[in-house]
Amino acid sequence: MSELTSPTYTRADEAFDCLQTAIVKGELAPGEKIGELELCSRFNLTRGPLREALGRLESRGLLVRRPHAGVKVVSVSASELMELYRIREVMEGLAARQAAERMTDQEIADLQATLNAHERMIDEAQGQAYYQAEGDYDFHHRIATGSRNTKLAQMLLGDLYYMVRMYRYRLSTSTGRPQRALGEHRRIVEAIAQRDGELAEFLMKRHINAARQNIEQKIEQGELTI
Amino acid sequence: MSELTSPTYTRADEAFDCLQTAIVKGELAPGEKIGELELCSRFNLTRGPLREALGRLESRGLLVRRPHAGVKVVSVSASELMELYRIREVMEGLAARQAAERMTDQEIADLQATLNAHERMIDEAQGQAYYQAEGDYDFHHRIATGSRNTKLAQMLLGDLYYMVRMYRYRLSTSTGRPQRALGEHRRIVEAIAQRDGELAEFLMKRHINAARQNIEQKIEQGELTI
C-alpha cells in the first residue's frame, strides 16, 4: 500500500500495511483493545515485526499504547474530526497554491481527465458513495503530490488522509453532495490551469470548509453518530 | 523527553528519545549511515527496542531506511527547509487563531510572562543565540498546545519542530533579529489577549514568513551553507 515500490518488502512493512488498512476499513473498531498474539495469528506474523509496525502506527496517531496494558485503536470524537478538517483546510490550501505554481501541464491534463472519469462514475453509479469517495481521494491525492512539497505531501497522505478515510468507510453512506463537490473540484483545477495560486488556495479552503460544514450539519441532525 | 509523564518508561521510549535528541543536536550528522549494533552499544540498548524506535523515527521523517542496507539520518536541502517554513506558516497561523479563541486567561498571562523572561534573556546574554532559540521554541510550543487542537499540536510538536530544530542547532549562530522577533511575538500575544483570532493568524503568518525570508537571504549571501 505504501512501500510496494521498494525492491524488498519486509515483514514489518507488511504488518504496517495490513494493520493500517484494517484500521481504516473499520475491521478493527475504534477503541477496541487488541492483543499482539491475536494480531499475529490473524496476519501470519511474529511479534518482532508486528511491534515495529505498532510503533510506526502509534507515531502516526492511528493507535495508542499503554505500557504492559496493550494497544487500542484510536477513537476520534466528532469534535476532533472537525479539527482534522480545520487542519486540512489550511494545508490543502497551501498544496493547491503550490500545485498551481509547480504542476506540469501534463499533470494538469491528467487531473482534468480524472475529473471527467469522476463525473462518469457519479452518473453511472448513482449514490454509490464508495466510488465517489475514491474519486475525491484521488483528486486530493494528486494535488498534494503536485505541490512538489515533500513534507507537505507526506503529512497529508501519511497522516491526515488515513484518519479521515477511517470515517469515510465507517459512515460510507454518502458524504452527500457529489455534483456540488465535483463542481468545486472543476473550479479549483481551472484556477490551477491558469496558474492562479492565490485563487486555487481560496477555492480549496472554501471547498474543504463546505465539506466540514456538511458533516457538522449531519452530525447535529443525528444522521451520523460517532 | 516526550513520554516521561508515562508511569512506566519502556526501553523503546528511551531509545526513541535518545536518538531524537542526538539527531536534533547534530550528534548524528545528516546523511550519515549508522549501524544498529553501533547505536546499541552507544546507548546501551538491545536491537529489539532499538528497531521499534527506528520505525517511529522513520515514520516521523527524521531518518530513512533501506531494507538490508541500513539507516541514515535524513538530510534536508535548503529548498526543503524553506518548504518546511511554508507549512509552518499556515499551520501555526491556524494554531494562533484557535489559541485566541480557546486559551484560558491564565495561559495567556503565562505566555506574557514567558515573553518578559525572553526579553531579559536577550538583554543579559546578548548574542547567545542558543537561549534565544529556546525562548522562541517555548513561545511557539505554548501556542500550539493552546490551540486545543490535538492533532495540530501533535503534528507541529512531533513532526515539524524537530526538523526545524535540527537546523537551529546546526547553524546555531543566530537566527538574527532577536528584538524584532520579540516585538512580533508581543503583537501576536496582544491579538490573542484581545481574542482576535483573525488578527493573530495574520500576524503569526507574517512572523513566520519574515523568519523564512531572513534565512533565505542568509543562504543566498552564503552565510549559511546547508
Added chain:
DNA sequence: CTCTCCAGTATTGTTGACAATATTTACCCT
C-alpha cells in the same frame, strides 16, 4: 453485602540466537 487485598494468570517487554540479504573484496577474464 460490599470493599479491599492478595495471589494467579495472561499479556507485554526484552533478550539473544538464527536466517537472509546487501556490500565488499578479491580474483579472473578481457
Added chain:
DNA sequence: AGGGTAAATATTGTCAACAATACTGGAGAG
C-alpha cells in the same frame, strides 16, 4: 590495467524463549 563476476563478510531481518508487569478472580474482613 580495467571491468566484471563470485565468494566472503558484515549487517539487517526474523524468530522463539525468558522476564517483568498489569489485569482478573477469589477470599477475607468490615
